[in-house]
């Protein structure tokens with residue numbers, strides 16, 4: 202009979218290696234005549250070496266754990282063109298990497314000049330006498346100039362229009378004509394900073410100066426430019442100057458065409474290539490090198506034209522004409538018109554606020570990574586933000602990012618309820634925003650993505666309502682509710698929330714809504730810190746990393 206015997210683990214002692222069979226062991230053996238002192242020193246040295254080795258092992262283990270823990274949270278900024286996406290990204294940069302933001306401020310000087318010059322040109326075009334418009338074949342100008350036109354009549358119709366006299370118009374146009382080649386030069390420098398050999402569709406035909414069409418150019422004030430390098434493997438972002446073309450009858454480019462200007466590497470470098478001495482030694486220290494001593498620097502033309510620009514902007518006849526045409530330049534880059542003296546000063550250096558207000562249209566997708574290493578709670582987390590172009594021609598680039606995005610910040614510019622799209626004058630901006638919002642919240646790919654809604658441009662909404670513009674004339678569903686900021690903003694909040702509740706495929710998703718004016722740094726920093734923490738906590742928790 203076979204009986205199971207309880208098996209005992211067999212412990213076999215391996216015999217110590219014989220020194221003569223292991224040359225290394227033989228070498229490591231202490232000398233046979235080792236004194237007690239020498240033995241003491243040897244043991245101490247061995248102990249120290251062991252400690253060092255253990256420390257190194259621990260460091261390697263920590264580093265591996267840290268690498269395993271490293272998490273990237275990806276955030277996509279979405280919304281129509283001019284909704285404030287890039288401005289929000291600038292606020293993230295200002296909050297997380299202020300030194301880099303400040304160091305780049307100088308490069309924005311040229312964007313701001315371009316914004317100012319284009320605003321001036323819009324004014325000149327708006328005050329153009331009708332007979333001159335006919336002569337210049339500009340009848341369709343207004344239909345392109347839609348970015349900030351109020352489309353509902355406020356009682357000032359063409360019947361009671363007061364024109365700026367032709368002589369005044371001609372005088373302004375003649376005295377401001379040096380701005381035209383300056384604009385051309387800025388655009389050309391942007392389009393081809395290093396390699397003038399390469400031909401891109403960037404070379405604008407120069408109209409004859411002082412001709413009737415000298416100022417009949419762009420129909421928008423938005424000089425546009427990609428902000429930074431695109432994600433690896435994706436096409437490089439390009440500068441876009443919408444409608445930035447000469448509409449002289451001889452021009453080969455139509456006034457409504459979007460002109461594309463290529464930026465090869467770094468647009469900031471391109472701008473700083475415009476003068477010999479314009480880079481500051483340090484943007485912070487005030488040790489500025491004197492670009493104003495360079496006779497080729499654009500500041501000289503801008504500075505010489507400043508008195509006429511101010512005169513034009515202050516001219517009551519001009520203001521009347523702009524009001525009649527319902528052109529609200531302050532809602533776009535016209536912000537700089539109120540600052541002509543400061544902006545055109547020879548030693549002008551852009552402030553943070555100037556950079557936030559400078560308008561550059563984004564094309565392609567701009568990616569920025571912020572490392573949150575200093576924050577103890579989110580140590581080792583990278584915060585990756587994608588800023589996309591919002592105009593219709595750019596929206597096809599959004600979808601590839603839906604796959605692995607963790608959160609979306611959607612910008613809805615609620616002040617735009619009475620404006621139409623630049624790219625489609627038949628579409629109301631708010632209607633377009635609501636359409637986009639519905640598409641985003643109903644998207645199944647995004648069902649588990651956190652969504653944060655910024656009801657943006659609240660400062661402009663407040664000013665618009667105070668100036669008497671009535672929401673109900675543009676949104677009949679608003680009915681007879683009061684036309685004040687509190688009621689209107691509450692109404693928009695409910696509307697967007699209700700649309701989310703109706704269309705979301707994930708009824709459990711919480712929606713975070715903020716009333717924002719993203720050009721306001723103090724308030725925006727509080728909001729984005731809050732939003733960042735909510736997004737990070739939610740995402741790290743769901744991936745069990747917290």
Ligand SMILES: Nc1nc2c(ncn2[C@@H]2O[C@H](COP(=O)(O)OP(=O)(O)OP(=O)(O)O)[C@@H](O)[C@H]2O)c(=O)[nH]1
Pocket residue numbers: 280281282283284285286287288289532533534557558559560561562563564589590591592657658659660661717718719720721
């Ligand atoms: N007053 C005010 N201006 C704003 C606000 N948000 C953005 N802007 C301005 O509106 C303009 C357009 O903002 P951007 O951030 O360039 O818009 P975007 O969404 O990036 O536009 P695209 O790049 O064309 O998609 C800029 O001149 C901003 O300074 C706001 O809340 N208030």
Ligand SMILES: [Mg+2]
Pocket residue numbers: 286287288561562563588589590591
């Ligand atoms: Mg942008």
